[in-house]
Amino acid sequence: MQDKIETFKKILESVHCVKNVDDAVSAVLKKLLFCPFCSEYFTDPPALKDHIQKDHPDRLKSMTIRVEDHEVDEDSETIYICPHCHFAVDDNCPSPTSSIIDHIQKHTKSIDPTARISFQISNDEKLIQKYVDGKVENELFCCSFCTDIFSNRESLLRHISFKHSDIDPENVPYETMKLIMDCARDFPTVKKAKVKYKSTAYSF
Ligand SMILES: [Zn+2]
Ligand SMILES: [Zn+2]
Numbered sequence: 001m002q003d004k005i006e007t008f009k010k011i012l013e014s015v016h017c018v019k020n021v022d023d024a025v026s027a028v029l030k031k032l033l034f035c036p037f038c039s040e041y042f043t044d045p046p047a048l049k050d051h052i053q054k055d056h057p058d059r060l061k062s063m064t065i066r067v068e069d070h071e072v073d074e075d076s077e078t079i080y081i082c083p084h085c086h087f088a089v090d091d092n093c094p095s096p097t098s099s100i101i102d103h104i105q106k107h108t109k110s111i112d113p114t115a116r117i118s119f120q121i122s123n124d125e126k127l128i129q130k131y132v133d134g135k136v137e138n139e140l141f142c143c144s145f146c147t148d149i150f151s152n153r154e155s156l157l158r159h160i161s162f163k164h165s166d167i168d169p170e171n172v173p174y175e176t177m178k179l180i181m182d183c184a185r186d187f188p189t190v191k192k193a194k195v196k197y198k199s200t201a202y203s204f
């Protein structure tokens with residue numbers, strides 16, 4: 001409890017342009033990362049990730065999913081495969097590399113927009129036939145909040161802490177909100193006092 005109050009105070013000291021209690025509260029809320037599975041919150045992504053791994057491991061499980069979304073036809077010789085969901089396009093596509101890059105960018109946007117894009121190129125006839133027959137299966141990690149899917153646990157974890165750690169102020173648990181309000185209440189008064197003092201000094 002005490003260290004949470006310290007955390008809020010530290011955040012409040014670092015914010016500027018706070019005019020009232022509401023501003024101060026929303027400044028604190030903006031800096032916090034909320035666990036989307038419980039009422040815990042953290043100030044940095046590694047702490048949130050550790051918490052999810054430790055307390056919600058069942059939310060990071062993979063499942064076997066059949067790859068139904070692809071553009072691979074019977075007569076393909078080369079296919080370009082997405083490393084995330086195993087979607088594939090073939091060389092009949094007018095520009096297979098830009099198609100696969102466009103597709104992969106949709107994933108990287110939700111994990112890490114700066115990530116390097118790479119994909120697999122295959123001439124494996126058996127694999128191509130498997131795509132055509134709809135028999136490619138894949139272990140995937142699915143986000144429980146949106147439709148995004150990932151090829152590994154770490155990417156799903158990164159995605160959850162990056163995309164789903166904001167909270168709607170209306171959903172903040174009462175106890176947490178009260179604690180933040182208590183810290184925020186003093187804050188604008190201190191600032192206002194400073195402003196007053198300055199203007200009085202100025203009029204002399
Ligand atoms: Zn949690
Ligand atoms: Zn994909």
Ligand SMILES: [Zn+2]
Pocket residue numbers: 143144145146147148159160163164
């Ligand atoms: Zn998601």
